[in-house]
Each structure stands twice: as structure tokens, then as C-alpha cells.
Amino acid sequence: MIPGINFTYCRHFIRHYLSATRIDVLHSPFVFNLYNSCIKRQPTNHAFNDIELLRKRLKADCTVLLQKDFGAGSSLFSAKKRSVRELVYLHAKQARLQQIFYYLIRKFKYTRIVELGTSLGLTTAYLSKATGEAGSVLSVEGADEIATAAQNNLNRLGLTNARILTGTFDNMLPQALAELGKVDFAYVDGNHQYQPTLNYFHQLLPYLHNNSMLIFDDIYWSKGMLKAWTEIKNHPDVTVTVDLFYVGLVFFRREQVKEHFRLRVF
Numbered sequence: 001m002i003p004g005i006n007f008t009y010c011r012h013f014i015r016h017y018l019s020a021t022r023i024d025v026l027h028s029p030f031v032f033n034l035y036n037s038c039i040k041r042q043p044t045n046h047a048f049n050d051i052e053l054l055r056k057r058l059k060a061d062c063t064v065l066l067q068k069d070f071g072a073g074s075s076l077f078s079a080k081k082r083s084v085r086e087l088v089y090l091h092a093k094q095a096r097l098q099q100i101f102y103y104l105i106r107k108f109k110y111t112r113i114v115e116l117g118t119s120l121g122l123t124t125a126y127l128s129k130a131t132g133e134a135g136s137v138l139s140v141e142g143a144d145e146i147a148t149a150a151q152n153n154l155n156r157l158g159l160t161n162a163r164i165l166t167g168t169f170d171n172m173l174p175q176a177l178a179e180l181g182k183v184d185f186a187y188v189d190g191n192h193q194y195q196p197t198l199n200y201f202h203q204l205l206p207y208l209h210n211n212s213m214l215i216f217d218d219i220y221w222s223k224g225m226l227k228a229w230t231e232i233k234n235h236p237d238v239t240v241t242v243d244l245f246y247v248g249l250v251f252f253r254r255e256q257v258k259e260h261f262r263l264r265v266f
Contacts, residue, residue: 012220016245020262030253031242031261038103039244039263045099050157051125052095058088058120058153068143084120084149091119093189093217096265097246098126101187101215104249105130108211110184114176115139116169116200117190117217121150121162127187128154128162137162138176140169142190169196173203183207189217194224201232208237214250219243233260 023040026032061084082090105113105127111134113127118141128137139162141147147166154162165172169191177183188200197216204214219229229248233241239256242249244265 009220016262020264030256038107039100055122059085061085065145065149087120092122098123102126102130105185111135112180112182112184113137114183114186116188118150118164121153124162125157125159128159133161135161138165140165140172142168177207182209183212185213187215192218192221192225194228197228208252210254212252216248219248
């Protein structure tokens with residue numbers, strides 16, 4: 001066995017790649033339109049230039065920050081010091097995925113956004129830019145120093161409709177939900193364990209509506225995450241899911257037949 005390689009993850013990737021639905025035989029008009037307008041690579045969009053320039057700068061930033069890793073429902077955490085550039089390489093989502101989120105939010109005109117897991121705020125910036133000044137993005141980050149760095153990054157980009165709540169997901173998600181009242185779009189990127197993931201899903205459910213969307217990160221990262229993803233797909237309120245391997249999209253549209261799709265991103 002080669003150290004550092006997650007062979008289970010690699011097997012799932014190969015299986016996903018081989019079993020993904022070909023777009024030319026995709027029979028769902030809703031998902032076909034979703035693919036062409038949001039998931040398929042879109043023409044160059046200069047609205048992303050400032051965020052990608054920031055990403056480039058962060059990749060060269062050697063500033064050291066304290067990273068806390070909280071367990072679900074626990075006041076205990078492990079902490080380690082990491083440079084900003086390490087955090088970008090370890091935790092920042094690919095620009096390609098972040099741009100898909102942007103187009104999804106724009107397509108459905110979402111304005112009430114929740115993000116669990118801010119990191120340095122690159123995804124938050126895409127969510128903020130997509131929803132516009134009329135929207136509100138609440139993002140939860142557990143590490144104080146990283147939350148401060150993320151807020152500084154959003155300020156540099158001139159994004160004023162996003163706010164970072166510092167604390168554990170367990171403590172801050174109820175606050176975010178109470179503040180927004182309803183949730184159009186939620187991105188769950190953190191605490192990649194079975195039970196916490198299901199807990200966040202069930203906490204979000206009462207605040208969703210027919211056109212809401214949830215996105216879960218790293219659905220194949222572990223057996224626990226895959227189990228949680230399977231249970232979410234099978235929940236009676238869920239009608240359509242789109243598995244992009246790296247993330248899973250969840251829809252609650254009652255007018256849709258219950259179906260699950262696998263699509264390629266790259």
C-alpha cells in the first residue's frame with residue numbers, strides 16, 4: 001500500500017467516472033438544463049478575475065494561522081499551525097466547482113445562503129458575488145484566526161453581503177438559520193463524519209422550501225460520508241440529487257420524479 005493514498009476514494013472515483021450518465025442520453029429536462037447552464041464549463045467570466053487573483057496571492061502567503069479542528073458536539077479540539085498557502089492547497093475547493101456554485105445561485109436567484117466551513121473565504125466570495133447586494137451569506141468558521149483572515153479577504157474584494165460567524169457548526173448553525181428564517185442554498189463543507197452530516201441535514205430541513213438546494217462536500221471521502229449521502233438521497237423530502245463526485249447536489253422540487261444522477265465535472 002502506498003502511504004497517503006486513499007484507495008477507497010480512488011476506486012469510487014473510477015466507478016463514478018465509468019458510470020456517469022452521458023449528457024446526450026440524459027432524459028431529465030430539469031437536469032439537462034441544469035448541466036448546460038451551470039455544470040458544463042461556461043464561457044470565460046471576468047467577474048471571477050478578482051477572486052482568482054486573490055487565490056494566486058494566498059498561494060504565496062506564508063503567514064501562519066492557528067487551525068482548530070472541532071469534533072461534532074464537543075468543546076474539545078485539536079489545533080495546529082498552518083501557513084495560509086498550506087490552507088489554500090489543503091482546503092480551498094477547485095475554482096471549477098466554486099464557479100458551478102456561482103452559476104447555480106444565479107440561475108435560481110438564491111438570496112439566503114448558508115455555508116458551513118469558511119476556511120479562507122474563497123468559496124464564500126463566489127457565493128457572495130453570485131447572490132448580489134440583495135442577498136445575505138452567513139458562513140460558519142470554527143477557527144478565530146482563519147475567520148479573521150477570511151473576513152479580511154472578503155473586505156479586500158469589496159463584498160459586503162457576506163458575514164462570518166465564528167464558532168462550532170453545532171453552536172452557530174441554529175443562529176444562522178434563525179437569522180435567515182428561510183434557506184435557499186446551503187453548502188456543507190466540514191466535519192466530514194456520518195452523524196454530524198445527517199444532523200446538519202435535519203437541522204436545515206425545516207428552513208427549506210420547494211426550490212431550495214443543498215450541496216454536500218466530499219461525499220465519497222469515507223464510508224461514513226457515503227452512508228450519510230445515501231441516507232440523504234433516500235429521504236422522502238428529497239426528489240432529485242446530482243452526484244458530481246466531489247460534491248452532491250440535493251433538490252426538493254415536489255414536481256419532479258424522484259431520480260438520482262451521476263455527472264462528470266472535469
